[in-house]
Amino acid sequence: MSRLKEQSLSTCRDPMALPAGGGSALADGDARDFWELRLYVAGKTPRGGVALANLKRACEVHLRGRYSITIVDLLADPRRASADQIVALPTLVRRLPVPIKKIIGDLSNLERVLVGLELKSRPVQG
Amino acid sequence: MTKTRTAAAPDSSASVQPGKAPTGIAGLDELTSGGLPRGRPTLVCGGAGCGKTVLGLEILVRGATQYGEPGAIFTFEESSDELAANVASFGFDLPGLIAQKKLIVDHVLIEPSEFEEAGDYNLDGLFIRLAHAIDAVGAKRVLLDTIEVLFAGLGNKDILRSELRRLFRWLKDKGVTAVVTAERGERSLTRNGLEEYVSDCVILLDLRVEDQISTRRMRVVKYRGARHGSDEYPFLIGDYGFSVLPLSSLELVHEASTERISSGNRELDQMLGGGYHRGSSILVAGGSGTGKTSVAALFAATCSRERPALFFSFEESPAQLIRNMNSIGLNLAGMEKKKILRIISTRPSGFGLERHLFRIYQSIEEFEPATVILDPVTDFGAVGNKSAIRAMMTRLVDHLKTKGITALLTSAQGTLAADGSHADSDAGVSSLIDTWIVLQSFEVAGERNRAISVRKSRGTAHSNQIREFVITDGGLMLVGVYRDAAGFVTGSAREAQQRHDAANGGGVANNGARVPNNGARAPKTSSRRPGAA
Numbered sequence: 001m002s003r004l005k006e007q008s009l010s011t012c013r014d015p016m017a018l019p020a021g022g023g024s025a026l027a028d029g030d031a032r033d034f035w036e037l038r039l040y041v042a043g044k045t046p047r048g049g050v051a052l053a054n055l056k057r058a059c060e061v062h063l064r065g066r067y068s069i070t071i072v073d074l075l076a077d078p079r080r081a082s083a084d085q086i087v088a089l090p091t092l093v094r095r096l097p098v099p100i101k102k103i104i105g106d107l108s109n110l111e112r113v114l115v116g117l118e119l120k121s122r123p124v125q126g
Numbered sequence: 127m128t129k130t131r132t133a134a135a136p137d138s139s140a141s142v143q144p145g146k147a148p149t150g151i152a153g154l155d156e157l158t159s160g161g162l163p164r165g166r167p168t169l170v171c172g173g174a175g176c177g178k179t180v181l182g183l184e185i186l187v188r189g190a191t192q193y194g195e196p197g198a199i200f201t202f203e204e205s206s207d208e209l210a211a212n213v214a215s216f217g218f219d220l221p222g223l224i225a226q227k228k229l230i231v232d233h234v235l236i237e238p239s240e241f242e243e244a245g246d247y248n249l250d251g252l253f254i255r256l257a258h259a260i261d262a263v264g265a266k267r268v269l270l271d272t273i274e275v276l277f278a279g280l281g282n283k284d285i286l287r288s289e290l291r292r293l294f295r296w297l298k299d300k301g302v303t304a305v306v307t308a309e310r311g312e313r314s315l316t317r318n319g320l321e322e323y324v325s326d327c328v329i330l331l332d333l334r335v336e337d338q339i340s341t342r343r344m345r346v347v348k349y350r351g352a353r354h355g356s357d358e359y360p361f362l363i364g365d366y367g368f369s370v371l372p373l374s375s376l377e378l379v380h381e382a383s384t385e386r387i388s389s390g391n392r393e394l395d396q397m398l399g400g401g402y403h404r405g406s407s408i409l410v411a412g413g414s415g416t417g418k419t420s421v422a423a424l425f426a427a428t429c430s431r432e433r434p435a436l437f438f439s440f441e442e443s444p445a446q447l448i449r450n451m452n453s454i455g456l457n458l459a460g461m462e463k464k465k466i467l468r469i470i471s472t473r474p475s476g477f478g479l480e481r482h483l484f485r486i487y488q489s490i491e492e493f494e495p496a497t498v499i500l501d502p503v504t505d506f507g508a509v510g511n512k513s514a515i516r517a518m519m520t521r522l523v524d525h526l527k528t529k530g531i532t533a534l535l536t537s538a539q540g541t542l543a544a545d546g547s548h549a550d551s552d553a554g555v556s557s558l559i560d561t562w563i564v565l566q567s568f569e570v571a572g573e574r575n576r577a578i579s580v581r582k583s584r585g586t587a588h589s590n591q592i593r594e595f596v597i598t599d600g601g602l603m604l605v606g607v608y609r610d611a612a613g614f615v616t617g618s619a620r621e622a623q624q625r626h627d628a629a630n631g632g633g634v635a636n637n638g639a640r641v642p643n644n645g646a647r648a649p650k651t652s653s654r655r656p657g658a659a
Contacts, residue, residue: 074250103243104241
């Protein structure tokens with residue numbers, strides 16, 4: 001973690017360097033100390049399993065010890081789909097820190113996961 | 127279900143057609159021979175502000191209220207409250223229907239900025255929401271308004287397309303009648319090619335502004351396996367929601383009555399071989415000051431003695447009309463008081479053609495007249511081009527015929543030119559018209575005299591004469607045919623001839639016409655045919 005802290009935003013030029021520690025944490029102050037994550041799935045699907053595995057791996061690398069993952073099975077509780085505005089599955093929702101962020105897909109694109117969770121800044125286009 | 131339907135929608139066709147989900151919208155069910163394809167999706171496309179959402183909502187609301195078919199509304203743009211507010215003005219109580227579990231609304235909120243896409247996904251979340259909503263109320267109808275928002279929200283178009291394909295297949299499997307709205311594309315029906323997935327029935331809505339007057343039009347572009355009207359039909363979003371104005375059947379199936387009704391003038395009745403046919407359409411054409419309104423008002427007054435008559439005046443206010451007709455001995459005010467006659471005055475330029483047509487229809491529904499007068503139809507030239515007026519008149523005349531209502535239209539055109547040819551087309555209605563009466567005013571020897579003739583009258587032995595007529599305090603009077611050696615004489619020349627004949631004890635002229643005052647039909651011998659002076 002200390003290595004990550006040393007890097008400034010602008011030094012992250014090579015996204016391909018991820019996930020070997022090339023990402024930069026934007027902040028790790030009090031408000032962002034704990035990450036509450038929810039993963040919405042529909043029953044036990046291979047894609048849901050892949051998403052969970054990918055998420056766990058990313059969290060262990062970038063958020064060790066300060067995250068929680070709740071799995072919401074919409075087949076068991078379909079009302080949650082509209083209450084939480086879920087359209088695509090799987091959907092990862094960052095409840096904390098605010099603002100709420102949504103990442104859809106099986107989370108196989110780690111770069112995008114980290115950008116979506118704001119663990120890494122969006123790469124400059126072009 | 128059938129029971130509810132017949133009770134609630136007396137206007138639609140007698141029974142629910144197999145495989146059809148009636149919309150309950152006036153005109154649309156006629157246009158689609160019974161409604162939307164049941165259990166299949168229908169695509170409604172059109173530009174912004176065309177009324178896609180209103181149409182979709184109305185189909186769902188009427189399904190729930192009139193046909194006992196609960197509905198699930200998926201709104202991708204407006205919130206439930208916004209939707210409710212938008213249709214409250216049409217008398218649709220969305221919150222009430224939701225409370226009664228006849229409708230369920232789910233607002234699918236998609237904000238592009240909110241999503242990050244990281245890998246493969248599908249739209250199972252949406253499927254689960256749909257399934258849940260459908261199960262919650264037992265929905266038979268589903269509205270997706272506007273599912274295209276997904277295209278803006280989701281980046282992976284390949285996934286989206288295959289998921290939409292799966293969605294519409296799933297809706298079909300569920301057996302729900304779905305209405306899917308979509309934005310009109312520039313070169314295709316919809317911006318995102320939804321017609322590729324929803325191809326059972328496609329309805330196109332259009333809002334056009336021509337000559338500063340906006341008209342809404344609807345066309346059924348496609349209806350797989352069903353007969354449908356393929357023309358463009360004007361529609362309205364009025365006080366009671368949506369209404370499409372074909373209302374005319376695709377076939378000519380009018381009843382043809384042989385019953386005659388009086389024009390109000392005995393001589394004119396004789397010229398017509400016994401009066402007009404009940405339920406027929408009559409055109410009274412003539413230039414200004416030829417007495418069109420008088421002929422029309424006389425007929426209205428005569429008819430109203432038996433059954434109510436409705437007089438649409440596009441030039442005069444009711445008070446003006448009453449005063450003017452009083453001067454020829456017609457007490458329209460008294461008839462209005464007895465509620466056997468109603469005069470409705472509107473300015474043609476007040477609003478667009480289809481709104482006029484709609485108001486005429488509405489008044490007819492309310493008052494249930496046996497006779498309708500439109501005076502004059504040519505005034506609509508101010509609010510529409512010729513083809514639009516012709517289309518409107520076709521629909522109106524057809525509608526009136528279907529209802530068995532006798533219609534008398536006056537027209538400032540459609541008279542005869544000096545050479546006997548058409549002076550102008552007559553708002554395009556002549557082919558629809560059963561009886562065509564021409565009024566003329568012509569100048570002869572320092573006088574302006576009026577003449578009346580029957581240019582055509584289907585199914586009657588009618589006179590081929592041109593008769594002089596005078597408008598007096600007591601009403602219309604057709605004068606006997608007087609000829610001198612040169613031909614037909616009118617006005618003071620005729621009076622002189624009359625005096626001359628009287629002095630000579632019945633001269634050549636009067637008999638020369640062979641058919642006197644009360645002659646029903648003159649022989650069609652050209653040499654005997656009286657010509658206009």
